[in-house]
Amino acid sequence: MARRPRRKAEETRQDILSMAEMLFRERGYVAVSIADIAGALNMSPANVFKHFRSKVALVDAIAGRHLDNATERFLPLDQDMPAKEQLLRFVLRLLEGHLQDIQKSPYIFEMVLSTIEAKLEAGNRYRTRIEEKLGEIIRKGMAEGRYHCRDPEHAAHTVADVLSCVLHPVLIVRDDKETLVHRAGEIVGFVDAALQNSAC
Amino acid sequence: MARRPRRKAEETRQDILSMAEMLFRERGYVAVSIADIAGALNMSPANVFKHFRSKVALVDAIAGRHLDNATERFLPLDQDMPAKEQLLRFVLRLLEGHLQDIQKSPYIFEMVLSTIEAKLEAGNRYRTRIEEKLGEIIRKGMAEGRYHCRDPEHAAHTVADVLSCVLHPVLIVRDDKETLVHRAGEIVGFVDAALQNSAC
Numbered sequence: 001m002a003r004r005p006r007r008k009a010e011e012t013r014q015d016i017l018s019m020a021e022m023l024f025r026e027r028g029y030v031a032v033s034i035a036d037i038a039g040a041l042n043m044s045p046a047n048v049f050k051h052f053r054s055k056v057a058l059v060d061a062i063a064g065r066h067l068d069n070a071t072e073r074f075l076p077l078d079q080d081m082p083a084k085e086q087l088l089r090f091v092l093r094l095l096e097g098h099l100q101d102i103q104k105s106p107y108i109f110e111m112v113l114s115t116i117e118a119k120l121e122a123g124n125r126y127r128t129r130i131e132e133k134l135g136e137i138i139r140k141g142m143a144e145g146r147y148h149c150r151d152p153e154h155a156a157h158t159v160a161d162v163l164s165c166v167l168h169p170v171l172i173v174r175d176d177k178e179t180l181v182h183r184a185g186e187i188v189g190f191v192d193a194a195l196q197n198s199a200c
Numbered sequence: 201m202a203r204r205p206r207r208k209a210e211e212t213r214q215d216i217l218s219m220a221e222m223l224f225r226e227r228g229y230v231a232v233s234i235a236d237i238a239g240a241l242n243m244s245p246a247n248v249f250k251h252f253r254s255k256v257a258l259v260d261a262i263a264g265r266h267l268d269n270a271t272e273r274f275l276p277l278d279q280d281m282p283a284k285e286q287l288l289r290f291v292l293r294l295l296e297g298h299l300q301d302i303q304k305s306p307y308i309f310e311m312v313l314s315t316i317e318a319k320l321e322a323g324n325r326y327r328t329r330i331e332e333k334l335g336e337i338i339r340k341g342m343a344e345g346r347y348h349c350r351d352p353e354h355a356a357h358t359v360a361d362v363l364s365c366v367l368h369p370v371l372i373v374r375d376d377k378e379t380l381v382h383r384a385g386e387i388v389g390f391v392d393a394a395l396q397n398s399a400c
Contacts, residue, residue: 113313116313119374158387159390161365161383161386162362162365162390164364164365164368165361165365166361168370170368170370171364173316186358186361189399189400191394196399199392200390200393
């Protein structure tokens with residue numbers, strides 16, 4: 001028997017992901033098993049398992065498909081804006097994106113909760129992109145003479161941690177948008193104050 | 201029939217809480233129902249319901265019993281220590297406490313996840329105590345001439361948000377203690393830098 005072409009494997013992979021997303025959306029992440037996904041595709045569970053070794057691997061791929069494409073959050077910022085404004089604009093873009101994810105796709109939140117103890121590759125890639133953007137903004141602030149970091153990459157890493165309270169799904173799900181936008185402003189002001197200090 | 205004395209009601213309440221904690225510890229938070237707790241106490245579910253209107257109310261009371269007693273985390277700090285040192289000491293005390301909670305009582309983490317969208321009174325009280333302690337430390341730093349906040353209570357609120365990344369159970373459960381202690385040091389350095397800025 002001829003070897004199946006790679007194209008086919010990639011198509012199967014994408015079919016599994018789309019069906020998993022659809023079922024998660026309909027019935028919730030916890031309620032849907034690998035066997036349900038296989039059944040809905042007229043596949044054997046073993047075939048799904050060949051592509052995704054666990055439900056966590058499936059979540060990682062779905063999250064990746066979504067987050068790797070969230071390019072509008074990382075579009076260039078207006079370079080005429082001062083660094084502090086850029087920072088606020090970027091944080092509000094991310095916050096808006098996260099709130100929409102939670103609202104439009106409640107299963108995403110359930111997925112986040114269920115895999116909270118796993119380190120998802122998709123999450124790491126997303127975090128890296130956030131840190132890169134923060135690094136750009138910090139270097140811009142240094143060029144302006146406003147920020148005085150010794151190590152902008154290191155500062156970007158700490159700022160990404162600090163921003164958890166307005167960006168992490170679990171920490172924003174309880175609050176309304178107005179509260180979160182206000183909090184984002186406070187946190188950005190705080191970050192801006194810290195970055196002006198050369199001890200930072 | 202004579203009215204049951206208040207003492208009895210409070211005893212029943214405590215019995216329910218202790219049994220709930222025991223069952224949660226044994227079988228996990230999600231697996232145990234109000235009916236299970238009632239059964240184990242030879243009570244009717246309606247009787248349990250009279251004391252706790254929902255599983256969330258039960259979680260709130262258990263969390264309260266635990267957190268309201270976590271007094272060692274809030275003991276006075278050595279007043280000879282500079283404010284930055286006090287801040288680090290306090291954050292490490294809280295981090296240590298939270299890691300122990302997660303490790304010794306895994307059902308607590310499951311409880312946190314299951315009630316993530318609810319605002320628990322016990323959580324609010326705990327957060328208020330943290331903010332009060334942070335306010336004390338910030339005022340101490342102002343007295344030292346190191347910090348220059350316009351409004352120490354407001355700053356304490358923002359700092360409590362910022363500290364989520366080293367204190368919130370969901371944000372610490374993935375990392376080992378060494379990583380977290382390192383992160384706590386970084387975040388405290390960042391907070392200390394921000395508080396030195398009068399814009400803060």
